[in-house]
Amino acid sequence: MQTLLTTAQMRMADTFTISNKPISSVNLMERAAEAFVTALLRENLGYDKAIAVFCGQGNNGGDGLAIARLLFNNHYKNLKVFIANFTAQQSDDFSANLQRLKNLPVDIVAIQDVAEIKNLQTTTIIIDALIGSGLNKPLTGKMEALVSLINGLNKTIYAVDVPTGFFAEGVLPANYNGIKAFKTICFQRPKINFFFPESVQATEQFEVMDIGLDESYIQNLPSIFKLVEISDIRKILKPRKNFSHKGTYGHALLVAGATQTMGAAILNAKGCLYAGAGLTTLSIPESGLATLNTALPEVMYAAREGLGNHAAKYNAIAIGSGLGTSVVAKTLLEEMLLLKRALVLDADALNLLAKHQELLVLVSSGSVLTPHVKEFDQLFGKHNSWYERLATASKQAVKLKSVIVLKNQYTFIVSRGGMVHINPTGNSGMAQGGMGDVLTGVLTAYLAQGIPAEEAAIAACYFHGKSGDDLAVDHFNITASQLAENIPQVVRHIIG
Incomplete structure (x- = not known):
């Protein structure tokens, strides 16, 4: 049986893998992005599809930047990347992947406010890489407004690891105000809350992709949740x-x-x-x-x-x-x-x-x-x-x-x-x-x-x-x- 992990435990598994494989944090992020793109390519989207990638400034956003770069290298040229520049902080891996993406002719738009988002009428696919699994409170302010705008576009949304605003474990809020994804492509393990009926508000389906985290370590972490195989x-x-x-x-x-x-x-x-x-x-x-x-x-x-x-x-x-x-x-x-x-x-x-x-x-x-x-x-x-x-x-x-x-x-x-x-x-x-x-x-x-x-x-x-x-x-x-x-x-x- 697969041991299912909390967000904190998954971070521990990341850290353990980085320390013992060895693999750097940015290369593990690259592996995750490759896994996401592999799953996405199986969806047969069509190279002509207009894809908008929305990124936060943390590691989930770093995943999104790496995904945009890999999609471009896989012949998806109709790409636009939006960076939600709502805070002054950026993770190191986000910054590294931003520099890599800037070497390609991909349109990158840093936004300070939702009103700055223009020309998304022709967009067919949206990739949500705004906020990862660490969130433990409902969205507010600019991020809530941005997510509301994205949902209102009625486009097909693919979420990276977890839909923005969705709690990976614990009690889900009665009034969900996060991303409403068509599909979530998550890494190594499904989120515990994906198995609860409330999750249908956030994602219609999910797919789990192996990114090479240390399985022995994961299986030995304490958890009351096990997935039957x-x-x-x-x-x-x-x-x-x-x-x-x-x-x-x-x-x-x-x-x-x-x-x-x-x-x-x-x-x-x-x-x-x-x-x-x-x-x-x-x-x-x-x-x-x-x-x-x-x-x-x-x-x-x-x-x-x-x-x-x-x-x-x-x-x-x-x-x-x-x-x-x-x-x-x-x-x-x-x-x-x-x-x-x-x-x-x-x-x-x-x-x-x-x-x-x-x-x-x-x-x-x-x-x-x-x-x-x-x-x-x-x-x-x-x-x-x-x-x-x-x-x-x-x-x-x-x-x-x-x-x-x-x-x-x-x-x-x-x-x-x-x-x-x-x-x-x-x-x-x-x-x-x-x-x-x-x-x-x-x-x-x-x-x-x-x-x-x-x-x-x-x-x-x-x-x-x-x-x-x-x-x-x-x-x-x-x-x-x-x-x-x-x-x-x-x-x-x-x-x-």
């Missing part, structure tokens, strides 16, 4: 061995559905079935038995009455999808909690816990809670930002000794130790009902196969999102059933 998934789920059988892959029990919500239960079971549980049993109201036998003949049925008496034969138990919040549903949840076993708690199980907080003490160590944002806030209190929400999730996971899977486009898997593992797969085409039911089924299947809770949650989220990503190549939107049925192909492709 495909190599992690291959360590969790292994190819199936010869002579294995249905008993090898566990028996999963799913307690789901009510008379009018049988679809949630079926999707729950589909996720479990297609994720490879050896045996899947679905406990639903008897009225849904015909639906189950028709839709999923491979899945067994268990009556609700006396369900807890037979719990010992199941390797993993999930409860909640489409269960409802009736008195009967609450009694059933209590029965499962009193088994004193680790459970997967989803959907209406979480709604019942939120309504009856006294039941939280019955949640056994090693359980997995899978809330979406509304369920999370109902359970743990209202939050004003995703950064605050993750802080609460980290504390509650430790308190409950359970894993919390906080669903998002980039889902957060919070371990019992409070570590936040960020799942990189998934897309907006998956924004349809039933996806959470499928995810719970997949997760329960992996638990039934004997995979530990944190690892099972990480693998389930990864394959769930990857199935959606693969389908999104040819589909505008994806149904939960499609996603579940595609999981075996995704696993085969990755695991072999």
Whole structure:
């Protein structure tokens, strides 16, 4: 897994790399500029495009100056560089790159005020290199006015490392007044806040480029934020061995559905079935038995009455999808909690816990809670930002000794130790009902196969999102059933 860093830690990584590679600061800046230009050239902008590069006077501005020079050397001649001369200070690397750029026939305009900016109507592309990741307060004064002007031009904006005005980590201000980029090309690691929904105000997408910082040093820095990689998934789920059988892959029990919500239960079971549980049993109201036998003949049925008496034969138990919040549903949840076993708690199980907080003490160590944002806030209190929400999730996971899977486009898997593992797969085409039911089924299947809770949650989220990503190549939107049925192909492709 990749360790994600704060701004201060990234500066430490820069300093360590400069001291130990060895490489000078200005040459590291050159490497960053080369990486940015490499990514930008893949966008196929066209050599005739008019490009305006806006630079501050710090190191982010130095990056911008180096980028302008490299673009000119790559046959982009229609360039104009604006330097926001709003302070008397310049970083050394900015000054060095300014001298290098002055050796080329590139139009450089130093501005003291926004009113001095002229003739940008024909500009197609804007590169934002005004302020880097060190900012920790909203923009004000001349810089706020400049950013407002840039955003108002409605041009395609590429940000260098971080959009000007965007906080790399920490609570994001409610009224964002920074650059609104089409794409941010960042260096070595994504910013922690890029994974939160609030980031859509600042950048539609981001790409990470390696600039050769010392990876060993980075990986050993303390951080609760980790980014899941495909190599992690291959360590969790292994190819199936010869002579294995249905008993090898566990028996999963799913307690789901009510008379009018049988679809949630079926999707729950589909996720479990297609994720490879050896045996899947679905406990639903008897009225849904015909639906189950028709839709999923491979899945067994268990009556609700006396369900807890037979719990010992199941390797993993999930409860909640489409269960409802009736008195009967609450009694059933209590029965499962009193088994004193680790459970997967989803959907209406979480709604019942939120309504009856006294039941939280019955949640056994090693359980997995899978809330979406509304369920999370109902359970743990209202939050004003995703950064605050993750802080609460980290504390509650430790308190409950359970894993919390906080669903998002980039889902957060919070371990019992409070570590936040960020799942990189998934897309907006998956924004349809039933996806959470499928995810719970997949997760329960992996638990039934004997995979530990944190690892099972990480693998389930990864394959769930990857199935959606693969389908999104040819589909505008994806149904939960499609996603579940595609999981075996995704696993085969990755695991072999």
